[in-house]
Every structure is written in C-alpha cells, then in structure tokens.
Amino acid sequence: xxxxxxxxxxxxxxxxxxxxxxxxxxxxxxxxxxxxxxxxxxxxxxxxxxxxxxxxxxxxxxxxxxxxxxxxxxxxxxxxxxxxxxxxxxxxxxxxxxxxxxxxxxxxxxxxxxxxxxxxxxxxxxxxxxxxxxxxxxxxxxxxxxxxxxxxxxxxxxxxxxxxxxxxxxxxxxxxxxxxxxxxxxxxxxxxxxxxxxxxxxxxxxxxxxxxxxxxxxxxxxxxxxxxxxxxxxxxxxxxxxxxxxxxxxxxxxxxxxxxxxxxxxxxxxxxxxxxxxxxxxxxxxxxxxxxxxxxxxxxxxxxxxxxxxxxxxxxxxxxxxxxxxxxxxxxxxxxxxxxxxxxxxxxxxxxxxxxxxxxxxxxxxxxxxxxxxxxxxxxxxxxxxxxxxxxxxxxxxxxxxxxxxxxxxxxxxxxxxxxxxxxxxxxxxxxxxxxxxxx
Amino acid sequence: xxxxxxxxxxxxxxxxxxxxxxxxxxxxxxxxxxxxxxxxxxxxxxxxxxxxxxxxxxxxxxxxxxxxxxxxxxxxxxxxxxxxxxxxxxxxxxxxxxxxxxxxxxxxxxxxxxxxxxxxxxxxxxxxxxxxxxxxxxxxxxxxxxxxxxxxxxxxxxxxxxxxxxxxxxxxxxxxxxxxxxxxxxxxxxxxxxxxxxxxxxxxxxxxxxxxxxxxxxxxxxxxxxxxxxxxxxxxxxxxxxxxxxxxxxxxxxxxxxxxxxxxxxxxxxxxxxxxxxxxxxxxxxxxxxxxxxxxxxxxxxxxxxxxxxxxxxxxxxxxxxxxxxxxxxxxxxxxxxxxxxxxxxxxxxxxxxxxxxxxxxxxxxxxxxxxxxxxxxxxxxxxxxxxxxxxxxxxxxxxxxxxxxxxxxxxxxxxxxxxxxxxxxxxxxxxxxxxxxxxxxxxxxxxxxx
Numbered sequence: 001x002x003x004x005x006x007x008x009x010x011x012x013x014x015x016x017x018x019x020x021x022x023x024x025x026x027x028x029x030x031x032x033x034x035x036x037x038x039x040x041x042x043x044x045x046x047x048x049x050x051x052x053x054x055x056x057x058x059x060x061x062x063x064x065x066x067x068x069x070x071x072x073x074x075x076x077x078x079x080x081x082x083x084x085x086x087x088x089x090x091x092x093x094x095x096x097x098x099x100x101x102x103x104x105x106x107x108x109x110x111x112x113x114x115x116x117x118x119x120x121x122x123x124x125x126x127x128x129x130x131x132x133x134x135x136x137x138x139x140x141x142x143x144x145x146x147x148x149x150x151x152x153x154x155x156x157x158x159x160x161x162x163x164x165x166x167x168x169x170x171x172x173x174x175x176x177x178x179x180x181x182x183x184x185x186x187x188x189x190x191x192x193x194x195x196x197x198x199x200x201x202x203x204x205x206x207x208x209x210x211x212x213x214x215x216x217x218x219x220x221x222x223x224x225x226x227x228x229x230x231x232x233x234x235x236x237x238x239x240x241x242x243x244x245x246x247x248x249x250x251x252x253x254x255x256x257x258x259x260x261x262x263x264x265x266x267x268x269x270x271x272x273x274x275x276x277x278x279x280x281x282x283x284x285x286x287x288x289x290x291x292x293x294x295x296x297x298x299x300x301x302x303x304x305x306x307x308x309x310x311x312x313x314x315x316x317x318x319x320x321x322x323x324x325x326x327x328x329x330x331x332x333x334x335x336x337x338x339x340x341x342x343x344x345x346x347x348x349x350x351x352x353x354x355x356x357x358x359x360x361x362x363x364x365x366x367x368x369x370x371x372x373x374x375x376x377x378x379x380x381x382x383x384x385x386x387x388x389x390x391x392x393x394x395x396x397x398x399x400x401x402x403x404x405x406x407x408x409x410x411x412x413x414x415x416x417x418x419x420x421x422x423x424x425x426x427x428x429x430x431x432x433x434x435x436x437x438x439x440x
Numbered sequence: 441x442x443x444x445x446x447x448x449x450x451x452x453x454x455x456x457x458x459x460x461x462x463x464x465x466x467x468x469x470x471x472x473x474x475x476x477x478x479x480x481x482x483x484x485x486x487x488x489x490x491x492x493x494x495x496x497x498x499x500x501x502x503x504x505x506x507x508x509x510x511x512x513x514x515x516x517x518x519x520x521x522x523x524x525x526x527x528x529x530x531x532x533x534x535x536x537x538x539x540x541x542x543x544x545x546x547x548x549x550x551x552x553x554x555x556x557x558x559x560x561x562x563x564x565x566x567x568x569x570x571x572x573x574x575x576x577x578x579x580x581x582x583x584x585x586x587x588x589x590x591x592x593x594x595x596x597x598x599x600x601x602x603x604x605x606x607x608x609x610x611x612x613x614x615x616x617x618x619x620x621x622x623x624x625x626x627x628x629x630x631x632x633x634x635x636x637x638x639x640x641x642x643x644x645x646x647x648x649x650x651x652x653x654x655x656x657x658x659x660x661x662x663x664x665x666x667x668x669x670x671x672x673x674x675x676x677x678x679x680x681x682x683x684x685x686x687x688x689x690x691x692x693x694x695x696x697x698x699x700x701x702x703x704x705x706x707x708x709x710x711x712x713x714x715x716x717x718x719x720x721x722x723x724x725x726x727x728x729x730x731x732x733x734x735x736x737x738x739x740x741x742x743x744x745x746x747x748x749x750x751x752x753x754x755x756x757x758x759x760x761x762x763x764x765x766x767x768x769x770x771x772x773x774x775x776x777x778x779x780x781x782x783x784x785x786x787x788x789x790x791x792x793x794x795x796x797x798x799x800x801x802x803x804x805x806x807x808x809x810x811x812x813x814x815x816x817x818x819x820x821x822x823x824x825x826x827x828x829x830x831x832x833x834x835x836x837x838x839x840x841x842x843x844x845x846x847x848x849x850x851x852x853x854x855x856x857x858x859x860x861x862x863x864x865x866x867x868x869x870x871x872x873x874x875x876x877x878x879x880x881x882x883x884x885x886x887x888x889x890x891x
Contacts, residue, residue: 025657
C-alpha cells in the first residue's frame, strides 16, 4: 500500500469485518430486478431528461424501449464539442443502459402512431417530451392512451409543464439544460461577488447538466411513486415535469428565501451562506476542500493550521456567518496563507491525525475538521474507494467498442440497480419488439 | 374534443390535490437522520403520504435546526428547515438511555422503513443499525446514507455535500477556464440530489417488498449519486481528455450560454438541434446561418472554432434586444430561452403559484410561508404539504400514544426520567414566542386543552 493510500485507509480503526460483510451483501450478481415485469416506452425527443428517467427505470430492471425516427433522436448529437463515436454522442453513450431501440416516427407518420398506441396498451410507463398537447393532438396523449390502458403512467417533460396559462402560452418553448438551470434559479446563486470584474460577477451555469439530471431524476421518482399506486390499485396517472421547476423545487431555498427576505440573495463567490469554513482553498499542489463549520471544528482547524492566535479575534471567534463579506474574505485569506504551505496529502493527514486524537480524548469538544483533496472527474475515476464499490464500470457497445461509465449508484442487498449492457444502434430491436408485443 | 389545457387544468387542479389519495399511505418511516441528505429522503416519502417519525435528541435536536442563511430566523425558526422537514412527526428521545432504545425497538416492530445518516458504523455501534433492527423486523427496508458509502477504505471519513462535490469531480467543473477559481454548486444540492436518489431506492425497495415480502439494506453514498450525473467519465475514457470548466457555456449545444441582454438582464439561450438552430437563425434575421457549412450540421456547429464564432454572433444579437423580446421570439419560433430567475422571481412569479411549483402554505403555527412544490406533479397521487417543521419534541405525545399505545402516566414517567424531552430557548428548536403551546391539541395529544 502506498503512503498515499494509507492516508485513506487507516482512519477509523476497527470495523474491517463490517466493511467486508457489507461489500459481499451488496454484490449485485444474480440478484432480483425490481421492475422486471414492466414495459417502458421512451418516445422523448432531443431531451435528455426523458432519456435519463428511462435509464433509471432500465437500471432497476424495466424493459425500456427507446422509440425514435429512422434518422435517430437528435439527442444523439447533443455532445461536448461535437465529440462522437461513429456519430453517437458521449451523453447518449453514457445513458444507453439496458435499452431496446425501435424506429417509429410518431411526429410525422400516422401508421407509426397506431403501432405506438398498440404498444402503449401493454406498457406501464410512457415518457415523452414533445410540446405540451402535441401527443394529444396526434391522438396518442395521456387522454387517449389511458382510455385504453387505465393503469398507464404517462410522464411528460417540458419547459413550463402541461397545465396553467403559462404552459399554454409557452407550449412551443423547448426544454434544454441551460434554460432549465437558469429558469429554476441555479445560476443566480453562482458567480463572483459584486466587487469583481465582469463577466465573473454574472450568474454562472453549473458545469454539469444540473437541469436535465434533476428533471430526469424527478420524473423517475414521481413515476415510481405512481408505480406503487398502480401496484396497489391498478390505477395509472399522469406525471408532469417542468424544466423551469427543476432546481428550485429540488432544493426549495429560492421560494422560501425570496418570500421571507423579500429580495434575492447576492452572489458570494466561493463562500457559503450558512457554514464557514466550508469551501476550498489552494494548497501547494492543487486544491483542498475544507469543512470545519461547527465551533469546535473551526477551533480544531485553527490548531491544525497553526492559527490559534486568531482564536479570540472578535471578527470570527463568535460569529463566522459570512453576512459581512469583507470579514469572511479576510479569514479566507488567512487560511489560504497556511494551506499554501502544505501539499494536499499533508493537509489531509494533519486533519486526520488531529481528529483521531480528539476522538480518543475524553474531552468531547475536540472537533473534526474535514480536509480532502479536490478531485477532477478524471482523478476521481482512479480512486480505490470507487473501484471497491464498483462505482465505475467498463461496458462494451457492439458497434462503438469499450468505454467507461459510472454505474451502481446505490447499493441494495436484494434488488439493486445495475447496467447489464449498453447499446445505441438505431432500430436494433425492431424485430424483437414486434415479436414480443405486436404479434396479436 | 375538449381543449388540451382545459383537460389538464382539471386533471392537475392544485385546489383538489389535498383530497386525492396518497400513494404511500400506511407506510411508517423511522427517520434517525440529520442535516439534509437523510432528512430529504424521508421528507419525500412524507410528501407522498408516509408517516415519518423524526427522531432527535432532547434539547439538542438536529444540527441543522438553527442553521439558517446568514443567521436570519423567521418566527424563531429556520425558514429553510421547513422545506427540509415538513410533514414529519417530531419525536425527541434520549438515545443514551436503555428505555429510549426499548421505545425505538418497539416502534421498529411495525415500521416499514428506517433512514439514518450517521458516520458509517455508528448506528450499529448504538444498537439502532441494520444489524439490530433487521432482527426485530426482518422485512424492514433500512437506508443508510453517507458521503462515501458503508464499505470501502474511505467509509469512515465524515462528509458534507461539499466533500461529495469535491470527491466526485463536480466542484471542479464550475467556473471559467484559465482561472484558478472553482465554484461549488449552491444550496447543498450535493445533499438534495442524492437524497432524491435515496428516496428512489426506498421506493424501489417498497415496490419489491410488495411483490416478494422481502425487505433489504440500502447503502446510498452521496458521492456516487453525484457521479451518476457526470458523463465526463465517458468523455475521458473515449478521448483521454477532459471537458473541464467551460464558464457560462454548455459545450454540448451551440449556442448555449448565459448572455446579457440590452436591458441589462441575464438570459440563457440554447439550440440543441438543427431545427432549433434554424428557428434561432430566422429569429435573428439571419436565416442564411442555417445553411452555412460551419453551422448547418449539429456536430459541425459544436466544433470549438465554429462554436466560438457562432456564440460571438449570439452575444451581439442578445445585447441588441430586451430580455422579454427574446423570450417571446423564442417561444414563437421554437428554441429554448429563459431569463435567469432569482429567489425573488421564483417566490413571486404568478405562474409558479398557479402551477403549485411554489405554494403559499398556511400553517397552524407559523401562518403563511412560501414553500417549494414538488419537482414532479402527479395527477392521481400528488405530493403535498400538510404541515411545516415543528418545535423539538412537538409530537412526543401523539407518537407515543397513537403509534405505541402509551398512556399519559407512562409518558409522564418517561419525562421524569428524561427519556423524552423537548426544546430549550434557542431559535430553531422552540416555537414562535407568540404561540401558546399549552393550548395546542396536538402537542398535548390526548390531554384536555383549554382554549
């Protein structure tokens, strides 16, 4: 074991057995799949929230059929810098989990709509992202499909939802990740404080698909609640997810703070509104994240960094709430002067050693300052923790070859999610689906 | 045929939501968790009808009770705590005493779900972990939430949302290229999103239990929840490169950035497909761009040099228009655009109130508070807000009498032994000063109250 690994393994002392027992208990191999008796039709178009929701259901064992026209879902080309493997974009490869692919053009072809309606009679879930009312206009909306299949769960994704005057007025507005982020309040909370130069002070986009992933997760969660109701009563329902709700409804802060403060929060850069210190600092060889927000954690951090002389400074010994920004920034810089003198591994070790001592001491006010190295996604992939937990998986597409995905996002002892295969070929399962579902 | 939007208005009518059935009615959840990650998973179950009993220590309570933005309280409560713990029953039990464990064990006999997020191993060490509870109730669904998971060399590391953002790589993706500043995602989204993943896992386990009768143990690591949302890993394995930080631009679409408008507002605009781009080019009055070989094909348009040229054109065009004009044009022509919404807009925009995305909830103790609605609207079994957070130990009597069949004299004995307790004078724990608890029939459940 390298000294670097040792830092991450020695902490905690006893309990090795529990870890081993749990690792064995959570092995997904040969376990049951929760949704192995349901059919899901994903007819979403150019909308990853739909594709993502379908993936979650597929990972829990549902038979998920991705339905797209012959030229393919435009989502296949939504990809960073235009990078593809044989024309298939990276996000589409990443989400191509346990799915079947069928070609039907429900937008333009009335015959294909009839085939879709026939399939929907046998489905438990339909996922779509056309303009609100469009599927209904084609005769294959929730209203028509549920008349034939009252147990159907129909998940519709859009920018402003399926009801209200706003939804009607903006029905033609497509949903995208960045507009979902912006419209639901995420960028307003990110960016440099007002005294810094433009454009750094502008609202900043979250550097991942925070909008689409939150919508997709919300759709899967709402859909699963609906599946439980269907299991109990046989009744289906409609699930309506609006991109403009995603972030604000997930975290809840914007609505309540906007109401109680009667104004919007400012952007405060790398600081946090509640906790301090709670952020990241430069060190000799990169960055470390530091969380030492409780009073005893903070004092422990001062000791670890050799800053104890700051302890009785009125500015932050009793009140570290960063509502006085200058004060918070001042402390940030004092800490940074120290963190710059050490490497990330050194700082992690210093904090761990302190925490261990304070955990052994009879005086319980020792505090636990948490220090970790900041990792890029590429560095995170190398971490042993995730190898042991099978958080990354190498998969192979029959046409596109081998690649890595993150998988097994939750461990469950009886019916865990898993990725059995990835695929992406347009129309690959046309025959299979016709044989299995359309032969009568 | 009836107009679609008049049909959906009836189907989803928020006025009727509280009379509709609840999908999780009859499911009992023991919530041992604290701060945000675990409590959110429990709250989502409560929103859909589960009975969630939140366990806290007398006179301390959840660490997050007093943790409010910039130290600003609202009626002696933490305003955001209401969103995190609404619809729950608040039971305050001193875990150090034997009698308290007995209460918990008795409750576990009839519980369906247990949720905890102590440092891994702690719940077992205290005798309230999966090991013990599954012996009392073999069909229990037991959810353990942590930053790095219940096994693996990093399992004992304590964590917060920040550490999960740091360990997954999420944190290093926010900010401008060629600077040395990263921004964390705000509002502890690294707790809320994994909390939703955890709730999804519990729902799946409930569905599975109904089919087979079997409970199970669930290990949700918040870092792995965040990792599930990054295709950066696949990008790296295919290209050996990294997406990195791209500032205010989404590198998967072009144009797709946050811009400044002519009237000094901020606006996000995107073209995900060739069709959307064609619509955008026409709205700009430059339809020829849609047949320009650099921009016509989506993949061609996404190439960094072409993306840069096109984004520059978009910057100028957005600067020449007002925000409202662009949003109108986007809707009329068919491409995504949205003003950057801040707290005030979200709290007050009329359409969000009508939709139920933001609910002005009237609470028996606190009065009116704007609270976020669910991120998915269900027509048949909608999520709903029934009550806001409550002072520490508020439901002691109700839970012990109604759910455990204890008598008033049993409860008085427990109070005397300090097995159960309530709040002290700190904000976040206590009721608003104007509120007279001695007249509250729920706090005094099963006792005579004078009004």
